[in-house]
Amino acid sequence: MNNIVLPSEKTPEITSTDETSLLVIILDSNPSQKTLRDNPHVLTQCVDSVIALANSHLMQKAQNKLAIMACHSKTSQFIYPGPEKPLDVRQIDGQYEAFTIVEKTTKHNLAKLLLSENSTVITESLLAGAIAMALCYIARIQRTKPPGAKLNSRILVVTGSGSSASQYMNYMNVFFTAQKQNVVIDVCALDQHLSLLQQGCDITNGLYLKVPQLQGLLQYLLWVFLPEPPVREKLVLPPPVKVDYRAACFCHRELIDTGYVCSVCLSIFCKFSPICTTCHTVFKVPAPLTVKPKKKKIKI
Numbered sequence: 001m002n003n004i005v006l007p008s009e010k011t012p013e014i015t016s017t018d019e020t021s022l023l024v025i026i027l028d029s030n031p032s033q034k035t036l037r038d039n040p041h042v043l044t045q046c047v048d049s050v051i052a053l054a055n056s057h058l059m060q061k062a063q064n065k066l067a068i069m070a071c072h073s074k075t076s077q078f079i080y081p082g083p084e085k086p087l088d089v090r091q092i093d094g095q096y097e098a099f100t101i102v103e104k105t106t107k108h109n110l111a112k113l114l115l116s117e118n119s120t121v122i123t124e125s126l127l128a129g130a131i132a133m134a135l136c137y138i139a140r141i142q143r144t145k146p147p148g149a150k151l152n153s154r155i156l157v158v159t160g161s162g163s164s165a166s167q168y169m170n171y172m173n174v175f176f177t178a179q180k181q182n183v184v185i186d187v188c189a190l191d192q193h194l195s196l197l198q199q200g201c202d203i204t205n206g207l208y209l210k211v212p213q214l215q216g217l218l219q220y221l222l223w224v225f226l227p228e229p230p231v232r233e234k235l236v237l238p239p240p241v242k243v244d245y246r247a248a249c250f251c252h253r254e255l256i257d258t259g260y261v262c263s264v265c266l267s268i269f270c271k272f273s274p275i276c277t278t279c280h281t282v283f284k285v286p287a288p289l290t291v292k293p294k295k296k297k298i299k300i
Ligand SMILES: [Zn+2]
Pocket: 249, 250, 251, 252, 253, 254, 269, 270, 271
């Protein structure tokens, strides 16, 4: 006779309802971007598209969390949730209050940031710093989440800036930190191809897309960047492009194909130097290659 074994009482499984998705959007608002210099109205379109994406993210699940940052030439700051206490908003035209708060707070704080920074000096956007701030914010939310809850975090960078290797080390530091913290970095390039940020997407399993037409920005955002990373496997998304894995030399901050690497600290240089400028190791100057004269065969 077989004994029927009753299943032991299962520990309560954490279902998908306990999973929270945190989306941090970094919007490049630097006025020196080429797209904004050509047509300043593009920023309004970008902001509206980003707000629509943000609200769609919140609409997917009640537990979903959101943060929006503006990345400027001299500073990066959170525009939603802002530093001030949340705006007191009443329902307008049947719109859900939470969506109205996102829209009003984002626009209000962004306008304040744009008015406060009116310098004429053109500097590049501090994207690496903004990603670092986003990672700190994610780490804080991770620490304060209720026990047992699962938090999936990702960062979406929307930028029209050009690729610059001057922040190479900062980029690599934030990319590998994000990889260690299981944070996915997605990049939506508006104007030019960005090889360093593309490397970041590849390192963190994120998606990189150079928008073919700026007019259709919202469609690309909703189609490519709204679905969560686990859902993306089931979708037919734009095919991945070959990642440009060139590194920047530490001497001139330029992307190079081949170069010299210090065997002690792994610093990269485009020209041979007898002393490593990073760790001060002294190397022997390689002796010039001498070609030995071939022995003549004696003909018999
Ligand atoms: Zn160099």
